Amino acid sequence: xxxxxxxxxxxxxxxxxxxxxxxxxxxxxxxxxxxxxxxxxxxxxxxxxxxxxxxxxxxxxxxxxxxxxxxxxxxxxxxxxxxxxxxxxxxxxxxxxxxxxxxxxxxxxxxxxxxxxxxxxxxxxxxxxxxxxxxxxxxxxxxxxxxxxxxxxxxxxxxxxxxxxxxxxxxxxxxxxxxxxxxxxxxxxxxxxxxxxxxxxxxxxxxxxxxxxxxxxxxxxxxxxxxxxxxxxxxxxxxxxxxxxxxxxxxxxxxxxxxxxxxxxxxxxxxxxxxxxxxxxxxxxxxxxxxxxxxxxxxxxxxxxxxxxxxxxxxxxxxxxxxxxxxxxxxxxxxxxxxxxxxxxxxxxxxxxxxxxxxxxxxxxxxxxxxxxxxxxxxxxxxxxxxxxxxxxxxxxxxxxxxxxxxxxxxxxxxxxxxxxxxxxxxxxxxxxxxxxxxxxxxxxxxxxxxxxxxxxxxxxxxxxxxxxxxxxxxxxxxxxxxxxxxxxxxxxxxxxxxxxxxxxxxxxxxxxxxxx
Numbered sequence: 001x002x003x004x005x006x007x008x009x010x011x012x013x014x015x016x017x018x019x020x021x022x023x024x025x026x027x028x029x030x031x032x033x034x035x036x037x038x039x040x041x042x043x044x045x046x047x048x049x050x051x052x053x054x055x056x057x058x059x060x061x062x063x064x065x066x067x068x069x070x071x072x073x074x075x076x077x078x079x080x081x082x083x084x085x086x087x088x089x090x091x092x093x094x095x096x097x098x099x100x101x102x103x104x105x106x107x108x109x110x111x112x113x114x115x116x117x118x119x120x121x122x123x124x125x126x127x128x129x130x131x132x133x134x135x136x137x138x139x140x141x142x143x144x145x146x147x148x149x150x151x152x153x154x155x156x157x158x159x160x161x162x163x164x165x166x167x168x169x170x171x172x173x174x175x176x177x178x179x180x181x182x183x184x185x186x187x188x189x190x191x192x193x194x195x196x197x198x199x200x201x202x203x204x205x206x207x208x209x210x211x212x213x214x215x216x217x218x219x220x221x222x223x224x225x226x227x228x229x230x231x232x233x234x235x236x237x238x239x240x241x242x243x244x245x246x247x248x249x250x251x252x253x254x255x256x257x258x259x260x261x262x263x264x265x266x267x268x269x270x271x272x273x274x275x276x277x278x279x280x281x282x283x284x285x286x287x288x289x290x291x292x293x294x295x296x297x298x299x300x301x302x303x304x305x306x307x308x309x310x311x312x313x314x315x316x317x318x319x320x321x322x323x324x325x326x327x328x329x330x331x332x333x334x335x336x337x338x339x340x341x342x343x344x345x346x347x348x349x350x351x352x353x354x355x356x357x358x359x360x361x362x363x364x365x366x367x368x369x370x371x372x373x374x375x376x377x378x379x380x381x382x383x384x385x386x387x388x389x390x391x392x393x394x395x396x397x398x399x400x401x402x403x404x405x406x407x408x409x410x411x412x413x414x415x416x417x418x419x420x421x422x423x424x425x426x427x428x429x430x431x432x433x434x435x436x437x438x439x440x441x442x443x444x445x446x447x448x449x450x451x452x453x454x455x456x457x458x459x460x461x462x463x464x465x466x467x468x469x470x471x472x473x474x475x476x477x478x479x480x481x482x483x484x485x486x487x488x489x490x491x492x493x494x495x496x497x498x499x500x501x502x503x504x505x506x507x508x509x510x511x512x513x514x515x516x517x
Contacts, residue, residue, distance in 0.1 A: 011222060011225045011229075012222075015221065015222050015225075024173055027171075027173060027174075027200070028171055030200040031171040031178060031200050032171070033200075034178040034198055034199070034200045035168050035178055035180055037198075038134055038178060038180045038196040038198050039166050039180050039182060039196075041134070041196070042136065042180070042182045042184075042194050042196050043182065046182075046184055046191070046194055050184075050186070050191060053138050053190065053191035054189055054190055054191055057138060057140075057145075057146040057147065057190035057191065058146045058147055058148070059147065060137075060138050060147060060191070061135070061136060061137040061138060061145075061147045061149060061150055062135060062136070062149075063134070063135055134196050134197060134198035135196070135197045135198075136194050136195065136196045136197075137149070137150035137151070137194070137195050138150075138190060138191040138193070138194055139153070139190075139191075139192065139193040139194070139195065140188075140189065140190045140191075140192050140193070141187065141188055141189075141192040141193075143158055143161075143193060146190055150195070151195070151197075153181065153195065154169070156169065156170070157169065157179070157181045157195075160181075161181050161183060161193070164183075165182070165183040166180060166181070166182055166183070167180070167181040168180050168181075176199040176200045177197070177199060178197070178198045178199060178200060179195065179196070179197050180195070180196045180197075181193060181194075181195050181196075182194050182195075182196065232263065235263045236263060239255065239263060239266065239267055239270070242255040242256065242267070242270075243255060243270055246270075246274055250278070250281060251274040251277045251278050251281070252278065254271055254274070255267050255270050255271050255274070302341065306337075306341060308333070308337045309334055309337040309338055309341065312330050312331075312333055312334035312337065313334060315327070315330050316330060316331060316334065332381075332384075332385045333385070335381060335382075335385070336382055336385050336386075339378075339381070339382055361403075361404040361407065361491060361492070362404050362406070363402050363403060363404055364402070364403075364404075364405060365400050365401075365402060365515055365517075366400065366401050366402070366403045366405045366408060366515075367398050367399075367400055368394075368398070368399040368400065368401060368433055368441065368443065369394040369395070369398045369399060369433065370398075371405070371408065371409050371412060372392055372394055372412070372431055372433050372443070373392070373394070374409065375409065375412050375413050375416050375431065376390060376392045376416075376431060378413065379413070379416050379417060379420055382417070382420055382421075383420045383429065386420060386421070386423070386425065387425040387426055387427075388420050388423045388424075388425070388426075388427045388428070388429055389427070389428045389429070390416075390420060390429045390431075391428070391429070391430050391431070392430065392431040392432070392433075393430070393431075393432045393433070393434075394433045395433065395434055395435060397435075399433060399435060399441045399514055400514060400515045400517070401441065401492075401512060401513070401514060401515050402515040403492050404488075404491075404492070407488045407491070407492075408488055408492065410484060410488065411484060411485040411488035411489065411510075412431075412443065412445075412485075412510070414480075414481035414482065414484055414485050415445045415481070415482070415485050415508045415510075416429065416431055416445055417481065418481050418482065419445050419446075419447040419449070419505075419506065419508075420447075422447075422449055422450070423447050423448070423449035423450075423505070424449055424450065427447060427448055427449050427505075428447065428448050428503075429445070429446070429447045430444075430445070430446045430447075431443070431444070431445050432444045432445075432446070435514070436511065438513075439513060439514050439516070440511060440512065440513050440514065441511070441512060441513075441514055442509060442510070442511050443509070443510040443511075444507060444508070444509050444510075445507070445508045446501045446503065446505070446506075446507045447501065447503070447505035447506055447507075448501065448503035448504055448505045449504075449505040449506065450504075450505070451500055451501075451504055451505045451506055452498070452500070452506050454500075457498050457499070457500075482498070482508075485508075485510075489510060489512075492512065493512065493513075494510055494511060494512035495509075495510070495511045495512065496508065496509070496510050497509040497511070
């Protein structure tokens with residue numbers, strides 16, 4: 001469901017129960033006010049009508065009209081010095097006919113009579129509080145009425161009056177009828193109880209105006225809520241359209257939404273997310289382009305040594321078929337090309353692991369003495385073919401580190417291979433492992449080759465960078481060796497430093513902490 005219909009439904013759901021509760025409370029208040037008025041009216045007038053009721057119980061009852069000395073619903077008594085009231089009782093309009101003393105004064109067919117001095121004459125019969133007159137009927141102590149027109153008392157009223165002096169019919173929403181059964185003070189005789197029946201006039205105890213104009217502010221509040229949420233919905237729709245537009249052009253555009261409220265903050269959050277997405281897209285494109293370039297260069301670089309290796313193997317096969325002795329120079333060259341190809345494949349795997357930041361290291365306890373021995377054994381054949389002396393030195397006590405053995409060995413192998421490959425005939429390469437202070441270690445690879453210019457030392461760790469001398473001596477290289485060594489050292493928390501050696505070449509220093517067993 002859209003936001004606007006949901007807000008409308010929420011507004012209706014919030015307003016309607018309040019309006020219904022207000023109506024119920026108003027009706028309940030009217031009902032209880034009518035009960036109170038009827039009760040007070042009976043107590044105020046029945047002391048004056050007891051004699052009339054007990055003399056004619058069969059005809060007593062009907063519409064209740066106030067006694068002249070019980071104005072306002074409460075008995076005030078006759079004025080000082082005035083005699084008791086005369087004339088017929090103020091009860092009439094019974095279905096069974098007029099009361100025994102004739103029609104009440106002021107009604108059709110009746111004759112006006114004089115009131116005692118000081119007693120105001122009877123006028124039109126006012127109702128309690130100015131409302132519609134109620135009807136009353138008298139009942140004896142057994143709750144039976146001698147008036148045939150009196151209604152039978154309901155069981156709830158009979159049960160309630162046993163323990164109380166006033167019993168009422170419970171309030172029911174939608175009903176205006178009010179019934180009150182009152183126990184009179186004398187408690188005996190045909191008029192021991194009086195049942196008063198009326199209705200809830202809107203003026204009896206209401207908390208709402210008599211008219212329905214109170215609905216106008218309710219509807220006004222409802223409309224104001226809808227008008228208030230309307231602009232919010234429009235701004236959200238505008239924000240939605242802006243997000244769709246910027247998503248269609250790879251989040252290159254900026255979302256513009258006025259205001260400093262929650263919708264504006266949401267737009268700013270979308271802009272921040274768009275900047276992050278654009279940055280990630282740019283980085284992904286850069287990586288993909290680098291990968292495409294890398295694959296293209298790798299395909300070319302791998303084909304060269306494979307072609308050379310294929311030529312050497314063909315020569316060796318032809319000489320073997322002709323019964324000629326093996327040309328050790330050709331065999332050594334073939335081994336060199338195979339070693340270079342294997343090193344290149346290993347570097348590709350290492351570079352892929354370094355690029356995949358989520359790829360975890362498979363750490364274990366690594367014996368650096370043994371690792372250096374494997375690297376020296378792997379590269380001595382290559383060093384001999386290039387007429388480079390490759391030596392190594394390790395301490396008597398093994399140095400152990402907590403590392404990924406494959407990645408760390410590839411890094412040391414790359415450093416050693418670079419030192420051998422880019423050296424000159426008659427050169428020297430030394431791999432020296434020794435302990436360092438504070439339970440550390442240092443692994444140095446030193447050569448006396450042509451060296452690296454000072455302005456290129458800081459760039460050697462960049463992927464694909466190769467110095468001028470390296471491009472001259474080995475034009476088919478990729479520039480991955482030191483890049484992988486730097487990445488492996490960083491992942492392990494080691495430090496890799498490049499500097500000119502004291503013999504004119506390059507010194508690569510790998511430093512770190514030993515493993516605490």
